[in-house]
Amino acid sequence: MQIVEAIHCSALIPYAWNSLRISKDIVSPAQTVLLRLVGDMLAGRTVGGSMPKDGPAGEGKEKDERDLKLVHFFYSSFRSRIVPECAALMHLQAQIRAGKSDASEFPVDTWDMERARDGLAQYLDFLKTVAEMPDMRLKLVEWEAVYDLVTILSGVEAAVAKKPLVHVPQRNASAAAADPMVERPYAKGADTLAAGAPSPLLQEPAHKFAWSGIKSQIFVIIATLLQPPPDRHSPGNPEVQMQMVRHNGIAPLLSSTVYDDNNPYAKERVTICLKWLLDGCDAASDFIRQLNRAEPAPNLQQPAAGSATATQTLRVDGVGGDVDVRVRVRRRQPHLVGGTSPLPDDEQQAQVEETTETLSGASIEDDFM
Numbered sequence: 474m475q476i477v478e479a480i481h482c483s484a485l486i487p488y489a490w491n492s493l494r495i496s497k498d499i500v501s502p503a504q505t506v507l508l509r510l511v512g513d514m515l516a517g518r519t520v521g522g523s524m525p526k527d528g529p530a531g532e533g534k535e536k537d538e539r540d541l542k543l544v545h546f547f548y549s550s551f552r553s554r555i556v557p558e559c560a561a562l563m564h565l566q567a568q569i570r571a572g573k574s575d576a577s578e579f580p581v582d583t584w585d586m587e588r589a590r591d592g593l594a595q596y597l598d599f600l601k602t603v604a605e606m607p608d609m610r611l612k613l614v615e616w617e618a619v620y621d622l623v624t625i626l627s628g629v630e631a632a633v634a635k636k637p638l639v640h641v642p643q644r645n646a647s648a649a650a651a652d653p654m655v656e657r658p659y660a661k662g663a664d665t666l667a668a669g670a671p672s673p674l675l676q677e678p679a680h681k682f683a684w685s686g687i688k689s690q691i692f693v694i695i696a697t698l699l700q701p702p703p704d705r706h707s708p709g710n711p712e713v714q715m716q717m718v719r720h721n722g723i724a725p726l727l728s729s730t731v732y733d734d735n736n737p738y739a740k741e742r743v744t745i746c747l748k749w750l751l752d753g754c755d756a757a758s759d760f761i762r763q764l765n766r767a768e769p770a771p772n773l774q775q776p777a778a779g780s781a782t783a784t785q786t787l788r789v790d791g792v793g794g795d796v797d798v799r800v801r802v803r804r805r806q807p808h809l810v811g812g813t814s815p816l817p818d819d820e821q822q823a824q825v826e827e828t829t830e831t832l833s834g835a836s837i838e839d840d841f842m
Contacts, residue, residue: 474517477510481539486511487546498585499558500592508547508592512599515540515606541612544603548616551596556621559593562586563628569680570632579680586682593625597690604697614698614712622691623722629684630725636683636734683735692729692742695722699749708753718756726750727764 480486486507493503500508518540562581568574581589600618603609677683699709699717717723729736729743750757 474510474514477507477514481511481514481543484539484542486543490546490550498592499555499589500596502588502591505592505595508595508599511543511547512595512602515544516602537608541609544609544612547596547599548613548618551600552621555593555596556624559589560624560628562589563625563632563684566632566680566682567628570634576678576680579678581679583676583679583682586679590682590684590687593684594686594690597687597694601690601694601697604694607703610698614710614716617716617720619695619698619713619716619722620720622695623717623720623725626688626691626722626725626729629687630728633681633683633735635731638732638734685735688729688733688736689739689742692739692746695726696742696745696749699746701749709749711754714750714754714757717750718754718760723750723757723760 477486480489490504490507493501493507495501495503518536565574565579569576569579600613604613604618695717698713701707701709717726726743726746729739730747732740751761
């Protein structure tokens with residue numbers, strides 16, 4: 474840490490950052506390590522704000538200016554290089570997911586995607602540290618950091634399908650027949666014996682890369698920017714609220730309220746974001762009301778005639794399933810309408826009305842099973 478502090482005092486961290494750059498990587502592993510060290514340096518510099526721990530007032534002001542220039546350098550790199558390249562990969566993933574592009578056109582492999590995710594995650598962790606400093610938080614609001622965060626959030630939302638809590642892989646008959654371990658568990662396939670090497674590990678292709686944990690980090694930063702100043706408890710920051718509305722950030726927040734196993738704690742964190750976003754913001758509240766008015770009616774299909782079973786598909790915390798509701802019906806005995814005689818005669822035609830009604834017992838449990 475002292476080495477990084479000395480490099481920072483000499484204003485050479487931007488030079489070191491550019492020297493560690495690798496052209497084929499969005500963020501090289503060495504840059505990721507340097508960014509983490511810089512974030513730890515800024516996190517340990519202040520106590521209860523942006524004032525330095527010790528030293529004269531003039532020296533503290535000089536350190537604050539130097540820190541601000543360093544944060545501005547990293548954020549400029551984040552906006553001009555990291556966000557566009559990551560958003561481009563996410564857009565191509567979304568095109569492949571929608572069937573508009575072929576998977577063979579994806580330009581990178583899974584290894585490169587993991588390195589890009591690690592670099593992006595470290596950048597978001599750096600921004601989280603900066604957002605917790607009151608003076609630096611004002612600068613992030615002034616630079617409209619919400620725009621870049623919403624861009625990444627919308628890209629992940631469109632590129633990656635939500636992973637349910639319980640995922641049961643589907644195996645077809647051909648795959649089971651091709652597996653030599655199905656019928657003879659202690660036998661090995663001929664290809665395995667000939668090659669003499671274990672089969673490669675199964676992994677998702679690069680165009681299905683999940684960007685795990687990115688959304689949760691974004692929600693932490695947005696919630697920090699939305700919260701009111703330290704001297705107030707309510708409402709949320711009005712400037713950041715209007716930035717969220719202006720940059721269409723409400724829709725991806727609402728979409729993230731559904732459980733996603735790729736971001737296990739995102740649902741709880743997005744709830745905090747919505748709390749501060751709707752607190753005192755009429756524009757955000759009007760947007761929610763318009764969504765409620767435009768929401769189509771639920772698709773409730775009546776069971777077919779003569780059927781006593783209604784099936785409805787429910788999804789609880791990402792687990793889908795069908796719930797069968799069976800209603801027992803009882804048919805009344807035919808009764809006569811327009812006559813008192815038990816049997817119809819030639820002079821008076823009796824109309825027979827047959828009705829069917831559900832049981833109405835003493836409790837609701839008697840009507841369902």
